[in-house]
Amino acid sequence: MTPTRLQLDLYEQLLAELKKSGVMPDKFFKRAAAKGWSTANSAHPAFNGFDSVILLMTAIELTKDPSFAMRLGRSVDITSYGTLGFALMTCANLRESILLLLRYGKAFSLPQWEAHEHNGGLLLRLGVLSTAPEHIRPVTELCFAQLSVTGSSLYRGQIQGAELQFAFPKPAHSASYKFALNVDVAFDCQYSQLYLPAHALDTPVRTSDPSQYVVFHQQCEEMLRGLGRAEKITSEVRRLLIQSAGQFPSIAGVADSLYMSERTLRRHLSRESNTFRSILEEVRNLLASEYLTKTDLAVGEIAHLLEYSETVNFRRAFLRWRGMTPSAYRQQTRP
Missing domain, CATH: 3.30.70 (Alpha-Beta Plaits)
Structure with missing residues (x-):
């Protein structure tokens, strides 16, 4: 399994904290390997699974600092959580x-x-x-x-x-x-x-941003769905579009991000009975609904975020998706 950013950052910070305490990496690696560190020779060692316990206990032993675990925990900030941190x-x-x-x-x-x-x-x-x-x-x-x-x-x-x-x-x-x-x-x-x-x-979050919350929330939801299924091209395209909300990439840009040609991407999507256009419409529909129910953004601002050149075009699209205007949807779904 590919390590998460948090697991990689914890590993790097553990080494940094050891350096501050004067513990040489070679000594630490040798002692941890003797205790059963299974990913010692991995190309991307990380702080995960039972290995994380071995690394932590070895660090406490060598630094002779019983509070090392708290030092390590405070050395990574919220950005190490990636999308969840921003959400x-x-x-x-x-x-x-x-x-x-x-x-x-x-x-x-x-x-x-x-x-x-x-x-x-x-x-x-x-x-x-x-x-x-x-x-x-x-x-x-x-x-x-x-x-x-x-x-x-x-x-x-x-x-x-x-x-x-x-x-x-x-x-x-x-x-x-x-x-x-x-x-x-x-x-x-x-x-x-x-x-x-x-x-x-009820303490306010000092960096609160309702419009960005909608985007990051949906990215988290996509990652959660991905835990229980094999990754498919459709879900990868959807993830990239949600992640880029406000600046949707073209199909060529998405194909480049997935390290394939545009033609190959279209072929994969066709096998999954999908098209780039339909996925983009789905993402716009999803984000529009979230913006309308969870923010006070004006309909024109939402249209701009979803890259509609004219608000009237957004209204027409929303009417097609939901069978009602954006204003009517907001009124119906809010308490």
Whole structure:
């Protein structure tokens, strides 16, 4: 399986943090390989699977830094999540960001989180970790440090009333938790989880952008669909068009991105009973519906984003797709 950007970035940052601690790469690689690091000779080594636990525990051993996992977690920022990171940054508030994280995290190899309502607020609980008991604390620290950095990218300052609860005893290096995680911390709890009070869920995301949210959200949805099926040319074309919303490439441009000729692309699409034009229409239909229901953009602005030279042409197309005008659709689908 091809590593995700996050897995590659974590691996690179792990090496960078080791260098800061004076640990030579050769020594680290040799020790990790002796512990069973299976991708030591891979062309693209990454921080994934059980190998990630081996790499993390080896780094802690060689640096003699028990807080190394939190250092590593804070060394990657939200852009390492790729499309999901940008989607999170365009959400309206933390509630919306959390819903995206829960739905699409799996597609981007993020830790698995569960949401539970509590006292009007929300408990964001780390899923069960399939690792040895002695590895649970550092792996948990890594996951919550990543979550903390993600939160810092979405809002400024500390959220009043928030608390991190850990299902293990207070460690000797507990003083580093407050700095690394920027939230009140409790130990010996039933679960490892973050509690967010009700008022915190409505905290605005400082980089909110409704029109970009629609695009990134649809890209995430395409990636999630791709987990359960073999990639097809149609889905690849659809993904590229959604990704390029506002500047749709020509069929020649898409073919170039897929490393094939235009003729070959047309032939593949024909085998899948599809055409480039119909996929473009489908994407325009999808994005138009999302813009109308989830943003306050004027119909003329939406027409421009979908590359219609005249608003009237967009209205005609939408009437063909939905059997009603864009304004009527917006009125019908909004509460």
